[in-house]
Amino acid sequence: MTAINPILACDVGGTRIKLGVVLGARLLAQTEIDAEAKSGLASALKRIAKAVPPLCRQAGVAPGALGGFGFSFPGIIEPHTGKILSTPAGKFDDSKNYHVSKLVGKLLGLPTRICNDANAALAGEWHFGAARGNRSAVMMTLGTGIGAAAIIDGVPLRGQHGQAGCLGGHLTANLDGRICPCGNLGCAESEASTWALLIQARAHPAFAASRLAREKVLEYAAVFRAAAQGDKLAIALRDRSLRVWSVALVNLIHAYDPEVAVIGGGIMRSGDIILPALRRYVFQYAWTPWGKVKIKPAALGNDAGMFGVASLFQNEK
Ligand SMILES: [Zn+2]
Numbered sequence: 238m239t240a241i242n243p244i245l246a247c248d249v250g251g252t253r254i255k256l257g258v259v260l261g262a263r264l265l266a267q268t269e270i271d272a273e274a275k276s277g278l279a280s281a282l283k284r285i286a287k288a289v290p291p292l293c294r295q296a297g298v299a300p301g302a303l304g305g306f307g308f309s310f311p312g313i314i315e316p317h318t319g320k321i322l323s324t325p326a327g328k329f330d331d332s333k334n335y336h337v338s339k340l341v342g343k344l345l346g347l348p349t350r351i352c353n354d355a356n357a358a359l360a361g362e363w364h365f366g367a368a369r370g371n372r373s374a375v376m377m378t379l380g381t382g383i384g385a386a387a388i389i390d391g392v393p394l395r396g397q398h399g400q401a402g403c404l405g406g407h408l409t410a411n412l413d414g415r416i417c418p419c420g421n422l423g424c425a426e427s428e429a430s431t432w433a434l435l436i437q438a439r440a441h442p443a444f445a446a447s448r449l450a451r452e453k454v455l456e457y458a459a460v461f462r463a464a465a466q467g468d469k470l471a472i473a474l475r476d477r478s479l480r481v482w483s484v485a486l487v488n489l490i491h492a493y494d495p496e497v498a499v500i501g502g503g504i505m506r507s508g509d510i511i512l513p514a515l516r517r518y519v520f521q522y523a524w525t526p527w528g529k530v531k532i533k534p535a536a537l538g539n540d541a542g543m544f545g546v547a548s549l550f551q552n553e554k
Contacts, residue, residue: 241260242302242303242304242305242550243258243259243260243265243296243298243302243303243304244258244259244260244303244304244305244306244307244546244547244550245257245258245289245292245303245305245306245307245345245347246258246259246307246309246542246543246544246546246547247285247306247307247308247309247543247546248309248354248357248539248542248543248546249272249281249308249309249310249311249329249354250272250311250354251272251274251311251325251328251381252271252272252274253269253270253271253272254269254270254271254272254281254284254285255267255268255269255539255540255542255543256268256269256270256285256288256289256292256543257292257540257543257547258292258293258296258298258303259307259543259544259547262364262365262544264540264543264544265296265297265298266292266293266295266296266297266298267292267540267543268288268291268292268295270284270285270288272328274325274327274328274329275327275328275330277329277330277331277332278321278329278331278332278335278337279331279335279340281329282337282340282341282344283344285344286344286345289345303345303347304347304348304550305347305348305349305350305550306341306345306347306348306349306350307349307350307352307357307543307545307546307547307548307549307550308337308341308349308350308351308352308546309351309352309353309354309357309358309542309543309545309546310329310332310337310351310352310353310354311324311325311328311353311354311384312324312325312329312332312353313353313398313399313400313403314351314352314353314399315398315399316395316396316398316399318336319336319337319338319349319350319351320333320336321333321335321337321351322398322399325382326418337349337351338351350546350549350550352545352546352549353386353399353403354384354542355376355378355384355385355386355402355403355405356386356393356395356402356403356545357541357542357543357545357546358376358378358384358386358501358535358537358541358542358545359374359375359376359386359387359388359393359499359541359545360386360388360393360544360545360546360548360549361537361540361541361542361543361544361545361548362374362376362499362501362535362536362537362541362545363388363545364544364545364548365536365537365544366499366535366536366537366541366544367497367499367533367534367535367536367537368388368497368499368533371495371496371497371531372388372390372391372496373387373388373389373390373391373493373494373495373496373497374387374388374495374496374497374498374499375387375388375402375405375486375489375490375493375495375497375498375499376498376499376500376501376535377405377406377482377485377486377489377498377499377500377501377502378500378501378502378535379430379457379482379500379501379502379503379504379505379511380430380431380502380503380504381430381431381432381503382406382426382430382431382432383405383406383407383425383426383429383430383482383485383502384403384405384406384502385402385403385404385405385406385485385489386402386403386405387401387402387405387489387492387493387495388495389493389494394493402493404419405425405485405488405489405492406424406425406426406430406485407419407421407424407425407426408424408425408485408488408489408492409421409422409423409424409425410423410424410425410428410429410481410484410485410488411423411428411481414427414428415427425481425482425484425485425488428477428478428481429477429478429481429482431456431457431503431504434455434456434457434460434474434478435455437474438455438460438470438474441470443469443470443473444470446470447463447468447469447470447471448463448466448468448471449463449468449470449471449474456503456504457478457504457507458504458506458507459471460474460475460478461475461507461510475510479510479511479514479515479518480518482511482514482515483514483515483517483518483519483522484518486498486500486515486518486519486523486532487518487519487522487523490519490523490525490530491523491524495530496530496531497530497531497532497533498519498530498531498532498533499533499534499535499536500512500515500532500533500534500535501534501535501538501541502535505534505535508534512532512534515532516532519532
């Protein structure tokens with residue numbers, strides 16, 4: 238296989254699976270299918286295989302010309318074996334029973350590289366997006382959960398079990414915090430993420446009187462909107478979440494010494510509120526005697542993961 242073969246890139250999320258044909262910095266074609274995560278990974282891979290021929294036609298690429306299958310998955314992936322060690326609660330529960338590379342080999346006949354989704358997103362941003370040209374970078378994705386990843390001295394950080402860097406959302410942000418699904422107490426993710434927001438808002442005594450109680454979908458965009466209109470609960474949730482994300486970012490900076498921190502994820506649709514708050518806090522509290530870490534919004538949006546897994550074929554050490 239050479240660097241000129243297009244790569245079939247797949248980015249698995251909790252509700253949707255994105256598929257694309259990537260050639261270098263170009264996404265030749267893309268499509269999405271439902272994740273149907275409760276039906277398991279083996280079933281998802283079969284549906285992915287069915288989507289490949291039409292996708293290749295759309296890209297103008299013969300399926301036989303594909304150089305590999307890059308697979309981004311929201312769990313902990315053991316780097317040396319490609320085994321999936323953890324999955325999001327209640328989703329793709331069968332993943333640990335299979336060797337993804339073998340399944341994909343049978344279904345598609347393609348060599349496979351598998352990678353945690355935050356690591357994939359940072360790889361994409363590093364090659365083609367906001368972290369390009371930097372030797373050391375961290376990423377924090379703010380969404381349903383908090384994802385993280387690090388590249389140090391030009392090498393993506395993995396660790397013995399694939400946990401290094403990608404557990405940045407599960408560094409402790411509150412000693413007195415509630416238990417997180419990961420088993421730790423007071424993780425940044427259990428203090429401020431979309432899944433935690435629902436629990437915190439509904440449990441708050443001021444919820445019934447808040448504008449947030451009238452929102453059909455309670456997400457951060459609604460919190461920022463209501464806070465701007467003076468809603469007291471929304472202001473409290475907004476300010477606390479901004480502090481939690483800032484603390485999490487300081488932790489990542491202290492741990493990994495990046496030149497640039499890339500902030501992505503769905504909550505960053507409100508980046509005009511989040512980025513200035515992160516910069517204020519980090520520039521005041523992070524110990525960086527050499528200067529200031531660049532704090533940038535992700536540049537590739539939802540496509541970062543696909544570019545990232547495709548890049549594994551050209552750049553994996
Ligand atoms: Zn946790």
